[in-house]
Amino acid sequence: MSETIFIVDDDPAVSHALECVGEFMNVPVRSFASADDFLMSVPLEATGCLILDLMLEGRSGLDLLRELRQRTSTLPVIVVSGHATVSIAVEAMQLNAITVLEKPFRLNDLMQKIEFAFRVDQSEREVRQEREAARSRIGQLTTREREVLVLVAKGFSNKQIAAHLGLSLRAIEDRRARLMRRLDSKSVADALMLLQRANMQPSDLVSC
Amino acid sequence: MAITWNRDRRLLAVALALGIFLVDVVTPLGVASAVPYATVILLTLSRPQPRFTVAMAALCYVLTILDLFVSVGPGSTEYWKVLVNRGLALFAITVTSTLGIQRNRAAEESRKHLEVLARTQRAQTVEHLAMAIAHELNQPLAACSLQAELALALMPASMETGGTSQRLRPLLENVVEQSQRASSILRSLRELVQNGRGERSTVAPNELVKSALRWFEPSARPHRIRLELELAQQLPSVVGDRVQLEQVLLNLLQNACDAFLSSNAVERTITLRTAVSMGGVRISVSDSGPGVSPEIEDKLFDRFYTTKPDGMGIGLAMSRSIVEAHGGRIWLEHATAPSGATFTIELPPEAPELS
DSSP: OEEEHHHHHHOOHHHHHHHHHHHTTTTEEEEEESSHHHHHHHHHTTOOOEEEEESSSSSSSHHHHHHHHTTOOOEEEEEESSSOOOOHHHHHHTTTTTEEEEEOOOOHHHHHHHHHHHHHHHHHHHHHHHHHHHHHHHHHHHHHHHHHHHHTTOOOHHHHHHHHHOOHHHHHHHHHHHHHHHOOOSHHHHHHHHHHHTOHHHHHHHHH | OOHHHHHHHHHHHHHHHHHHHHHHHHHHTTOOOOOHHHHHHHTTTTSSSSSHHHHHHHHHHHEEEEEEEEHOTOOOHHHHHHHHHHHHHHHHHHHHHHHHHHHHHHHHHHHHHHHHHHHHHHHHHHHHHHHHHHHHHHHHHHHHHHHHHHHHHHHHOSSSTTTTHHHHHHHHHHHHHHHHHHHHHHHHHHHHHHHHOOOOOOOOOHHHHHHHHHHHHHGGGGTEEEEEEOOOSSSOOEEOOOOOHHHHHHHHHHHHHHHHHHHHHHEEEEEEEEETTTEEEEEEEEEOOOOOOOOTTTTTTSTTTSOOOOOOOOHHHHHHHHHHHOOOOEEEEEOSSOOEEEEEEEEEEOSSSOO
């Protein structure tokens, strides 16, 4: 997936200058004059970063940022503003903006922030991919295997698990071997790591 | 002209008083001179200062009492009747002048209030214009500076001294520097304007609405506009500049009033509502006017956009910037009623303690 610099600024001159920066950095650029234009034409899973002006005609930049976060987009946002008040800057940062740059910003500052935003986006995407992968592996387990995994995660020995579930030690050993194979884990530590990557608690296993 | 008119009036008042006295003395009627003397007092009330009214009241007193001695002697059978008569005259003079002076004082006070309000409004308009210009100019400066820097970055790092790029570099650097400088001038201008205002205090929304209405009532009355209040109880307070927030409400009320006048509406009702909302407190101003046509809805809050022949396009833009400076929002409600416009302001509640 290619990274794109998205621009939302209603001033054509500023917008054009920002496009030139993207060109200079050899990154594709798409610019929009309003928050609604952006929301209508850019999918939520877009990658790259958004350079967002706060003072827009119609819906404000902060509104767009709020809307994006509400729609669970993690797209990194660089907020630019003619004159940001402290309270606006605070709210932008609370909404996970990378930074707030005051116009006129310096080229180097801007490019550094764009590169930083790309790295943030990249790692965010990796984390998400890992989580999806881990979740799909865990999803393959049968209910019985999950039962065992929960108890293993809680630190019970095979013997204790057998007693708890009223099964033979042999059956538990088999089930445990099978579930480790399915999770592609060599040790209990590996399996627990997978759970963590999936952002799941042992208790989540029984319910899903 | 005005001065002579005033002097004429004063002479007229004095002449009238003396005339009444003469008639009283000459005729043996012993008429109650209360009513004619009250006219004299009324004549003096066109002057806002009470001094002349008081002086004339005193003169009328003296003349009334004097007449008592001149027309009837203490031995006369009519004496008591006349005495009561004169007493009533004195009473009438006192009441007329006291009420008149009080009315004049109230009118003067309200005129002064309106003057202060107009001055605040003017000052705010100028401030807002300064802010607007600073903001608009900052945009091209930002573009200018950025592109000059790009040009610098694209320039080949030529080693030869005296080459074209070597000569262009300082020129472009200067472009960057000067646009940054211009922008910092604008920033200090903005700070200057901002420092001069913004007194923050705790404001109760219902009180705000009531006080705005008090200011607005005198200008609504001649146009037969009905004002209605629907206030929610137990609203959280908001923090802000009371005068500025009041100004926003007054702007909205004035707009509603203008809408009635320009459309010659028959039904003229403005409703002010307060309510609790997710974002804090909402205050809305609804009118029964013609409403806002969809074509201009998007541009309503833009600067310098106006539909009024003598408007500047500042009112709603200024309202928006005031509300936003208070961390709130302002918008035009999408019409559900058949006609009319509703503007709503939402302000965040007073935070318990902001770290």
